[in-house]
Amino acid sequence: MRPDDIASFSIMKDAASTSLYGARGANGVILVTTKRGKTGSAKIAANYETSISQPTQNLKLVNP
Numbered sequence: 256m257r258p259d260d261i262a263s264f265s266i267m268k269d270a271a272s273t274s275l276y277g278a279r280g281a282n283g284v285i286l287v288t289t290k291r292g293k294t295g296s297a298k299i300a301a302n303y304e305t306s307i308s309q310p311t312q313n314l315k316l317v318n319p
């Protein structure tokens with residue numbers, strides 16, 4: 256799952272999770288809601304990242 260696909264998440268602890276999920280939720284539950292598809296034309300999104308790095312100072316090394 257990509258982080259962009261998450262619509263919301265919630266954390267339930269102790270009594271709230273135990274009441275809904277029984278013994279399996281005794282230690283807590285994390286609910287993750289993903290985004291839903293929408294009707295209409297398709298949309299395409301793109302990300303582009305780049306970086307340039309160079310040394311700030313050239314060091315002269317000494318022979319042993």
